[in-house]
Amino acid sequence: MQENATIQAEALPPATSLLAERWRVLKKNRMAYLSFWFLLFLFVLAIAGKALTDWFVVFNPQTVRLSETFLPPLSPFTSEIVPKEDAPVFGLYLLGTDELGRDVFARMLEGTFVSLMVGFVAVGISFTVGIVMGGLAGFYGRMRLGFLTVDSLIMRLVDIMLCFPTFFLILTVVALLPPSIYNIMIVIGLTSWMGTARFVRAEFLALRDQDFVTAARAQAIPEWRIIFIHMVPNAIAPVLVSATIGVATAILIESSLSFLGFGVQPPDATWGNILSDGKSFIFDAPWLTFIPGFTILVVVLAFNLCGEGLREAFNPKLKQGR
Amino acid sequence: MTNFIIRSIGQRLVLLVFISIISHAIIHLAPGEPSLVDPANPMMKAEDIARIRAAFHLDDPIHLQYAYWIRDLVTGELKSFKDSQPVLPKIWDRFLNSLPLFLIGTLITWFLAFPMGIQSALHRGSLFDRAGTFFSYALISIPGFFLSLILIILVVKTFDVPVIGMRTFGLEDSPLFFRSMDRLWHLTIPAIMSAVTGVAVLSRYVRSQMLEVIHQDYIRTARAKGLPEDVVIYRHGLKNALLPFITMFGLTLPGLIGGSVIFETIFAWPGMGRLGYEAILGRDFPVIMTLNFITAILVLMGTLLSDILYAVVDPRIKF
Numbered sequence: 045m046q047e048n049a050t051i052q053a054e055a056l057p058p059a060t061s062l063l064a065e066r067w068r069v070l071k072k073n074r075m076a077y078l079s080f081w082f083l084l085f086l087f088v089l090a091i092a093g094k095a096l097t098d099w100f101v102v103f104n105p106q107t108v109r110l111s112e113t114f115l116p117p118l119s120p121f122t123s124e125i126v127p128k129e130d131a132p133v134f135g136l137y138l139l140g141t142d143e144l145g146r147d148v149f150a151r152m153l154e155g156t157f158v159s160l161m162v163g164f165v166a167v168g169i170s171f172t173v174g175i176v177m178g179g180l181a182g183f184y185g186r187m188r189l190g191f192l193t194v195d196s197l198i199m200r201l202v203d204i205m206l207c208f209p210t211f212f213l214i215l216t217v218v219a220l221l222p223p224s225i226y227n228i229m230i231v232i233g234l235t236s237w238m239g240t241a242r243f244v245r246a247e248f249l250a251l252r253d254q255d256f257v258t259a260a261r262a263q264a265i266p267e268w269r270i271i272f273i274h275m276v277p278n279a280i281a282p283v284l285v286s287a288t289i290g291v292a293t294a295i296l297i298e299s300s301l302s303f304l305g306f307g308v309q310p311p312d313a314t315w316g317n318i319l320s321d322g323k324s325f326i327f328d329a330p331w332l333t334f335i336p337g338f339t340i341l342v343v344v345l346a347f348n349l350c351g352e353g354l355r356e357a358f359n360p361k362l363k364q365g366r
Numbered sequence: 367m368t369n370f371i372i373r374s375i376g377q378r379l380v381l382l383v384f385i386s387i388i389s390h391a392i393i394h395l396a397p398g399e400p401s402l403v404d405p406a407n408p409m410m411k412a413e414d415i416a417r418i419r420a421a422f423h424l425d426d427p428i429h430l431q432y433a434y435w436i437r438d439l440v441t442g443e444l445k446s447f448k449d450s451q452p453v454l455p456k457i458w459d460r461f462l463n464s465l466p467l468f469l470i471g472t473l474i475t476w477f478l479a480f481p482m483g484i485q486s487a488l489h490r491g492s493l494f495d496r497a498g499t500f501f502s503y504a505l506i507s508i509p510g511f512f513l514s515l516i517l518i519i520l521v522v523k524t525f526d527v528p529v530i531g532m533r534t535f536g537l538e539d540s541p542l543f544f545r546s547m548d549r550l551w552h553l554t555i556p557a558i559m560s561a562v563t564g565v566a567v568l569s570r571y572v573r574s575q576m577l578e579v580i581h582q583d584y585i586r587t588a589r590a591k592g593l594p595e596d597v598v599i600y601r602h603g604l605k606n607a608l609l610p611f612i613t614m615f616g617l618t619l620p621g622l623i624g625g626s627v628i629f630e631t632i633f634a635w636p637g638m639g640r641l642g643y644e645a646i647l648g649r650d651f652p653v654i655m656t657l658n659f660i661t662a663i664l665v666l667m668g669t670l671l672s673d674i675l676y677a678v679v680d681p682r683i684k685f
Contacts, residue, residue: 075500200381203669207385207662211627212642216654219646220396246610250682289567292507299509300628304643316509323515337512344507352499355574 069357076353079346086343090160093153102133105154106311109145114329116140117148140331142322148335151313155336158314159295162229163347166294169233171287174240177202179271181241182248182279199245202238210235211297218301223309228301232294240283247279288351292344299340315340367677374673378666389658390432393651422447422651435655447650457638457656463532464626464637470557472618475564482565483572487580488599499573502566514559514632527551531634556633560626564618571614575607582606612675618668 071077096103111125117140121131132138132147139148177198185195214231221227251257252275260270299316301307303323308314310321315336322332419425423434438444444453482502486495505513518529528534534548579585580603588598626639634640638657645653 196377200377203378203381203666204385204388206669207381207665208389208658209661212639212657212661215627215643216646217392217396220393243610250680253682289506289570296507296509300511303509303511303628304631319509319512323511326515326519333512333515337509340512341504341508345503348503348507349500352503352570 066357070353073353073356075349076356079350080353082346083343083350086156086160086346089153090157094157097150097154102131103150103153105146105150105313107146107150109141112137112141112145113143114141114325115145116329117331117335139335140329142318142329142332143325148318148332151318152315152335152339155313155315155318158225158308158312159298159316159340159343162225162232162298162308162314163291163294165229166232166236166297167287167290169230170237170290171240171283172237173234174237175244175276175283177237178241178244179248179276182245183252183267183271183275185245185249185252195245198241202241205235205238208235211300214297215301215304215306218306223306225308225312228298228308229294232297236290236293240287243283244276244279248275251275251278284351284355288348288355291347291351295340295344315343370677371670371674374670378670382662382666385662386436386655386659387432389655389662390435391428393654394428394431435652438652439656439659444652444656446645446653448645448648448653453652453656456653457641457660460636460638460641463635464630464639466553467556467560467626467630467635467637470553471560471564474557474561475568478561478565479568480572483569484576484599484604486569486573487576490577495573498569502570505562505566510559510563510628511632513562514555514629517555517559518632521555525551529555529633532636552633556629556635559629559633568611568614571610572607575610576603579603579607609676609680612672612679 070080097105101107107130109123109126109130112121112123115137117138119137119140121135121137126145132149137147137149139152142148142151181195181198181202185193187194189197213235217231218228221231257270257275260274265274295315298307298314299319302314302316303320305320307316307320310317319333319336319340322329322336326333423431426434435444439454442452442454445451446453446456482498486498489495521527521529528548529552532549532552533545534552537545537548580599585598585603588602589595593602626635626637627643628639629635630637630640631643641653642657644650645657
């Protein structure tokens with residue numbers, strides 16, 4: 045009897061936790077795996093950049109050196125007019141200088157933190173609102189509040205929000221409100237949750253009558269648990285795709301707002317406003333356009349590829365080898 | 367079903383009233399008034415501002431202002447704050463300019479995205495799939511105006527054609543052929559630019575949706591029955607994969623205004639998006655509100671259509 049059990053245990057593959065299993069799947073997707081580490085590195089860089097630009101004078105992104113304008117990347121610091129303590133780090137303009145002689149490297153470092161924060165806070169707001177709204181509408185859809193069902197109440201709100209052209213609405217509100225980075229994040233977040241809500245609701249409509257939900261109800265599992273532990277993971281695959289695109293979009297929306305002059309205001313630097321300031325000098329100082337442009341491209345690309353990898357890894361319906 | 371449609375239309379009319387109230391409120395409650403646009407102008411005296419405010423009903427309580435707006439909108443007498451031109455004809459002109467851009471952009475989007483997405487899903491992991499995925503993501507990831515700048519420089523340098531604006535100034539008397547070629551060149555880059563993001567996003571959705579469907583049991587059953595692969599993919603698979611795109615179809619309509627602000631500004635295309643942008647800069651409230659309102663009507667029609675199609679296509683969903 046005991047012998048039998050040992051044989052069986054040996055025949056089975058070694059037990060792995062769910063997370064380790066997912067991690068293995070993610071690792072197989074080379075691009076996603078690389079992007080994942082790149083993003084981790086970027087978070088460290090963003091926090092380090094925030095600390096360095098705040099506390100160390102060589103990294104100060106707001107130092108203006110009027111005799112040192114439009115120096116191409118990697119030019120050494122040789123000026124005799126500019127005081128020594130305003131010299132860039134290593135005595136070298138790693139990424140050149142802009143029209144006010146500010147060190148583009150230091151500005152990009154500062155921008156890393158600000159741009160990532162805009163992306164994450166905005167998407168955090170939008171997805172929390174979206175999943176809760178969509179989940180409520182899908183699950184409690186038939187419940188009545190006065191003469192309206194919960195479903196029609198929430199979906200009418202979604203419809204109202206969807207009726208405003210998003211970018212135009214963001215632009216209107218941001219242009220009318222006093223310019224502030226927090227307003228931009230909140231406005232982007234509160235105007236982009238409707239897609240998530242609709243996706244989650246559509247999935248919930250099909251899921252709520254399925255057997256595993258009935259089974260969960262039969263076990264008297266509390267409703268919030270059914271919604272968030274049992275149903276949301278089943279409904280979340282399309283939402284995760286749009287989550288990754290969401291971070292991308294938020295960073296891109298910020299840069300578009302900067303392009304139109306309503307983004308994060310100077311002297312604060314984001315990738316978006318470095319790019320839109322630089323575009324006037326595209327022929328004289330192409331690095332002012334191309335450095336932030338390609339940075340945005342690479343970082344947003346990493347978000348997207350990593351998200352795609354995560355989605356495939358965490359989607360039970362797409363298991364490898366089928 | 368008829369009941370459902372009638373009820374939806376009724377609901378949407380109620381919705382429209384709420385939308386008009388909200389969009390009126392957002393704009394009037396936010397700080398920044400039309401009379402404050404040019405505070406440094408020495409010609410603007412206090413009594414001038416008072417006169418302007420009275421003329422635009424800006425001193426009345428907000429519900430009265432709302433009533434005036436709706437009355438003027440319905441009778442077609444709504445005038446822009448900026449140049450006292452009637453708002454509706456002004457928007458109609460710009461709409462006619464935006465329409466070709468939107469139509470061509472949408473056509474490019476849908477005709478490229480579906481074949482690309484389906485092919486990627488069917489040959490998952492192939493070179494085409496990986497290259498397609500990578501390039502879609504690259505295209506989503508690049509800021510639109512950055513790509514436009516690069517494209518403008520490239521096209522102008524290689525082909526030596528004008529791309530900014532809708533037509534070349536001074537070509538009005540030339541033969542029809544030259545004029546249409548000119549229009550086409552001016553249309554090409556903005557249309558491509560407004561389709562780029564759409565193609566990338568949509569083909570990703572098509573791919574992930576197809577992948578999900580392809581592993582379902584009924585696909586295996588269809589294959590086991592011995593059906594030809596094309597029938598399995600296009601009749602059994604694609605039909606089920608299309609469900610989420612019914613919603614997306616309704617959601618493309620607001621792109622007519624919102625999606626075009628950036629590109630119309632870059633390419634100096636006198637469309638609705640640019641009109642909206644100019645109106646925001648000038649605090650031209652009637653134009654902003656009416657643009658919002660018109661988009662709302664378009665979108666409501668889109669969602670009505672998608673709800674009806676949802677019920678028709680998916681028997682799991684009952685109303």
